[in-house]
Amino acid sequence: MTRPVITAYDWVPDFAKGLVRDLQVRWALEEVGRSYDVRYLSQGSQKAPAHRAQQPFGQVPTYQQGDLVLFESGAIVLHIARTHAGLLPDDPSGRARAIEWMFAALNTVEPPITDYGVAAVLERDQPWSQPRMPAVVARIEERLGDLAARLADAEWLDGSFSAGDLMMVGVLRQLRDSGLVEAHPTLAAYVDRGTARPAFRRALDAQMQGFTGSPPPGFAAWLEKQAQGAAA
Template sequence: MSIELSAFRWVPPFARGYVRDLRVRWALEEAGLPYEVRLIDPQIQASDSYRRWQPFGQVPAYRDGRVEMFESGAIVLHIARQSEVLAPVDEAGRARVETWVLAALNSIEPSAQNFASLEVTYGAQAPGKEQESLDRRLEALGAWLGQREYLEQRFSAGDLMMTTVLRELVACGALAHYPTLEAYRLRCEARPAFARALEGQLQPFREHPAG
């Protein structure tokens, strides 16, 4: 069985390029693993058959004949275990990659999402504690990155996941205050595999403009 990945047939314009199947598409493109995309709509999303694959009705869901999975971070880690492009083969190196994937999801993303959501709602009047929380996280990440090109010695699934989280801060302007992190994001997004993954997500939205 070939790899199958679920994705939305249509989303509102503001979400295009940010739906989380992008993370899995990018990992698969980096790993050079062929895959098929199953596009879903609200009817499929609510169906019993899809809920048996993805209990919360979200995307992405993944299966490859050996495993069925959901949650983008878990799927990316599964793919990374199959590709030296995404994780080194030694145990210590793999552990560092897994740590950075979880750091992106647990240490950076909650603060990023809280701030971005409040900035949309309140603009310049957004509560200061969310800004402070985000700044502490981004300052720590920037200090770690320093002059490094990537979080560790080379690009990995950790960088992939961190980049997709940092992208959420572009529209609200928060990342502009951290040139080291902005340069890092752009460096990761310049990878050809990212461009292919992004185009793969955007194409169905152009083909189904009305949902």
């Protein structure tokens, strides 16, 4: 069987390190004991036609194994989980519930977290950023409260660790340093359990070691503009 090849960035800003979506794919591959190769992209090259032929939105990761090419981290993780043992239960009902939690992570919990990242980082120099924050935070707190209530004192979301937990922990990690997850001790402990798994540590180390490239032209000016916006 040919080794899968995933794509990843060779450079991202410090705030994005450890959060780029190839991490979830690496983690899934590590969980199932599957070796893989990485094709690194410099910033900007992900928008070139060659990469858009595999990822029409010009993002990472992609996954290629033989003739199969996939994009979207959730779809890739689901494929890995379906074709290797270890990330989905054996019984059909358990498998369906694990996949349900994958969708919940990406479609229910993540959208307000993405809004938070946009307002807090990418557009924090814009006049509409701070006025939006209370409503964005309120939506996140509602989702986290619901999730914490469902998790209660369980170790994982539905029985044993699954692809659903992998994706949910990946989503919750986007709130690092915000204090929002820590406001729910059960969720903070849940994330800690996920990130303590050896497969996660290997995946994170591999991603961090791959950041050997240089920032694109104009990044320093953008960073200075962001800093000025934060200080205003």
